[in-house]
Amino acid sequence: MTYFLLIIGAMFVNNFVLCQFLGCCPFLGVSKKTDTALGMGLAVIFVMGIASVFTWLVQKLLVAAGIEYLQTIAFILVIAALVQLVELLLKKFMPALYSALGVYLPLITTNCAVLGVAILNIQSYGIATAESLFMSFLNGVFSGAGFTIAILLLAGIRERMDVNAVPKPFRGFPVTLVAASIMSLAFTAFSGMIS
Amino acid sequence: MKKSAMPQELKFSMKGKGKIVTNGIFASNPVFRLVLGMCPTLAISTSAFNGLGMGLAATVVLVCSNALVSLLRKVIPDKVRIPAYVLIIATFVTLVEMLLRKFIPALYDALGIYLPLIVVNCIILARAEAFASTNKVGDSVLDGLGMGLGFTLALVLLGVIREFLGSGTFFTGSFGDVEFGVTLGDLPDYSMAVFVLPAGGFLTLGLVMAAINAISDKAAKARDEKHEEEGKLIDEMVREHVENELAETENIAKDEVYAERSLPSSGDDGDMPVGEERK
Numbered sequence: 001m002t003y004f005l006l007i008i009g010a011m012f013v014n015n016f017v018l019c020q021f022l023g024c025c026p027f028l029g030v031s032k033k034t035d036t037a038l039g040m041g042l043a044v045i046f047v048m049g050i051a052s053v054f055t056w057l058v059q060k061l062l063v064a065a066g067i068e069y070l071q072t073i074a075f076i077l078v079i080a081a082l083v084q085l086v087e088l089l090l091k092k093f094m095p096a097l098y099s100a101l102g103v104y105l106p107l108i109t110t111n112c113a114v115l116g117v118a119i120l121n122i123q124s125y126g127i128a129t130a131e132s133l134f135m136s137f138l139n140g141v142f143s144g145a146g147f148t149i150a151i152l153l154l155a156g157i158r159e160r161m162d163v164n165a166v167p168k169p170f171r172g173f174p175v176t177l178v179a180a181s182i183m184s185l186a187f188t189a190f191s192g193m194i195s
Numbered sequence: 196m197k198k199s200a201m202p203q204e205l206k207f208s209m210k211g212k213g214k215i216v217t218n219g220i221f222a223s224n225p226v227f228r229l230v231l232g233m234c235p236t237l238a239i240s241t242s243a244f245n246g247l248g249m250g251l252a253a254t255v256v257l258v259c260s261n262a263l264v265s266l267l268r269k270v271i272p273d274k275v276r277i278p279a280y281v282l283i284i285a286t287f288v289t290l291v292e293m294l295l296r297k298f299i300p301a302l303y304d305a306l307g308i309y310l311p312l313i314v315v316n317c318i319i320l321a322r323a324e325a326f327a328s329t330n331k332v333g334d335s336v337l338d339g340l341g342m343g344l345g346f347t348l349a350l351v352l353l354g355v356i357r358e359f360l361g362s363g364t365f366f367t368g369s370f371g372d373v374e375f376g377v378t379l380g381d382l383p384d385y386s387m388a389v390f391v392l393p394a395g396g397f398l399t400l401g402l403v404m405a406a407i408n409a410i411s412d413k414a415a416k417a418r419d420e421k422h423e424e425e426g427k428l429i430d431e432m433v434r435e436h437v438e439n440e441l442a443e444t445e446n447i448a449k450d451e452v453y454a455e456r457s458l459p460s461s462g463d464d465g466d467m468p469v470g471e472e473r474k
């Protein structure tokens with residue numbers, strides 16, 4: 001039951017993009033087409049899952065050494081190195097997956113959703129994810145899934161908006177933001193489902 | 196993007212230096228024009244005071260990281276420049292985090308997770324990559340200042356709107372023990388809470404951006420019309436000038452043609468191949 005609540009919470013109630021404003025840059029930047037949005041989403045799930053595990057372990061090391069104040073620097077270094085490593089490994093061993101995700105991987109280093117989930121795992125979600133490595137991993141993966149749902153929905157909306165007459169000042173980003181706002185309003189309905 | 200082996204340094208005059216700053220604030224405002232740094236923009240602009248705090252924190256990091264990146268621009272190898280920049284930025288973010296926690300704990304709590312997330316704010320990395328890595332220290336600092344102030348301005352603008360509509364107050368906050376800000380009569384009772392929710396953030400930014408587009412379109416149109424009128428006058432003058440020139444060259448050309456025609460007619464008529472083919 002705790003797992004189920006965590007999954008629903010990560011995907012819908014605390015949706016990273018629409019409820020917590022994490023990962024807004026790729027959300028607005030890479031959502032023109034559904035297939036690129038899907039690629040980005042899958043890459044984010046992948047990296048967030050792995051990053052959750054590694055940053056959780058690194059945090060334990062930092063605490064053991066008594067240098068928690070280096071958290072930000074350590075995490076961003078771990079994430080940057082991890083993304084590079086994943087890119088290399090994928091290129092070598094899974095070329096098919098690499099060609100599908102390759103373009104998006106470098107972009108993910110500066111996606112604040114990844115650093116966000118690493119910090120949230122340890123800080124705000126409190127005991128559950130801070131104590132259990134598996135919970136952290138689950139949280140990472142399903143927060144990524146929440147991101148994917150949001151970006152896919154937005155890409156679908158934008159594809160349809162392209163064929164409609166949008167008032168000139170609203171073309172491009174403004175109308176996308178208004179659409180995101182309505183989506184966010186819909187996701188607000190999930191709040192309160194899990195106390 | 197690949198940097199050339201010999202990075203070109205732009206030289207700016209005094210007027211140019213002023214322009215670096217205003218460019219960041221207005222012409223290429225990072226939020227409204229370049230659409231960078233969306234996460235903190237949307238998340239923190241629930242009140243003007245938080246927006247101001249976030250903006251200034253980012254400005255400090257931006258100025259410092261631009262300065263250091265610019266100082267080290269000849270030392271950092273091309274291949275590892277992005278990790279190096281990220282590390283520089285992370286260092287300054289950690290410093291700002293520590294200072295805020297010590298001296299303005301209220302703001303530290305309000306900014307929450309978005310304070311460490313300044314590290315991955317695309318504005319800072321973008322300016323390090325696009326400006327500081329190829330420019331002199333002084334200019335880079337000015338660029339950081341301009342971009343930072345542009346970011347702050349955008350956050351405060353959005354914050355004022357969202358705070359007014361969403362909680363019915365104006366610039367409330369506290370600095371140490373000092374509380375300030377205005378509560379506007381009964382307005383908090385009639386506020387629209389949606390504007391401090393995420394949905395309101397997206398909506399406000401979208402509408403403000405559309406308004407800015409409309410205004411700048413109108414300004415551009417007015418400028419074009421003015422240019423058009425001036426252009427018509429210039430066109431007239433150019434046309435007259437060209438016509439005169441044309442007339443003159445035509446006269447010359449006619450003279451030349453007559454001269455050329457008169458030349459061959461003088462002798463070799465019998466060698467013309469045209470006559471042979473006809474046979």
